[in-house]
Amino acid sequence: MSPPEAPPMPLDTASGLPLYRQIVVILTNRMNAGTLRPGDPVPGEAAVSAEFGVSRITARRALNELAAMGRVVRERGRGTRVLPFERPPAAMTASLDGLLENVGHMGRTTTVKVLDFSYLPATAEVAEVLELQEGSTVQRAVRVRALGGAPMSYLVTVVPEDIGHRIEGKDLSQIPLLLLLEEAGVPVAAATQTISATIADAEVARALSVTAGSPLIEVNRLVRDTAGRPVEMIRVLYRPEMYRFEISMRRVTAEAGRTWQSDAPDRLRSL
Secondary structure, three states: OOOOOOOOOOOOOOOOOOHHHHHHHHHHHHHHHOOOOOOOEEOOHHHHHHHHOOOHHHHHHHHHHHHHOOOEEEEOOOEEEEOOOOOOOOOEEEEHHHHHHHHHHHHHHOEEEEEEEEEEEOOHHHHHHHOOOOOOEEEEEEEEEEEOOEEEEEEEEEEEHHHHHHOOOOOOOOOOHHHHHHHOOOOEEEEEEEEEEEEOOHHHHHHHOOOOOOEEEEEEEEEEEOOOOEEEEEEEEEOHHHEEEEOOEEEEEEOOEEEEEEOOOOEEEEO
16 A cells, blocks of 8 residues: 655645745755755655645746756656756855944945935834934935945935935945045944845845745844934845844853853955
8 A cells, every 4th residue: 555645735824925925935945954966856746835835837837937046957758857056145144243344345245236216205114213204305226235246235215315425426336324424524433233034026026136035134223423412324135145144152151041142243245
């Protein structure tokens, strides 16, 4: 007697992430973990359909997506096989304690394309963060930063109008905005930053050469001057295979017992 068939692997139908994208993520994770190695056959449309309980159309879209990403090759009569994974560009590391210096290093080792530069009324969210009146004029810039020729990050920066006028005419594709602010006499003193996860919408996906719904790392930073005034807010969306957050720690004895303590300032590593 043959063993009973395994039930389909459940997908999250309530997440809002298309089913084919969920399958792409699962199969990509298997490749990254070495469960599927270069040259190995990938389950065909029928097998993917059965494993995940989806239609053949959804299974086909997932496999085609993997092929478009360069992770697999699909050949008539030979099926689908895993391709060798291309190594990302050499690691680039920066620490938060040397914020301005790190930004300068980033500017020298990457290239930037400016997608938009304009003045517009501040939304309620922007006004709250920059401590402005809603509708106040702000300067907004949208850029894409590339590392080794590959799009790495999608950056949206917003500064108050008077700050923006100080850097008018400057080339944002050559000099990081934070350095331009310093050069314009803005006394940058502090910053707060949060790191989380999100997915790419259609606009960001096109800019980063990924598919809509792809996972991204989201970094939000608010920069203040010596008087505590917000002078820049920035939102950066990173392709996760080219960026990671790294902390060096050492084991120490504290009042509460043995614990971990940061051995060096938090580090941001862009791969």
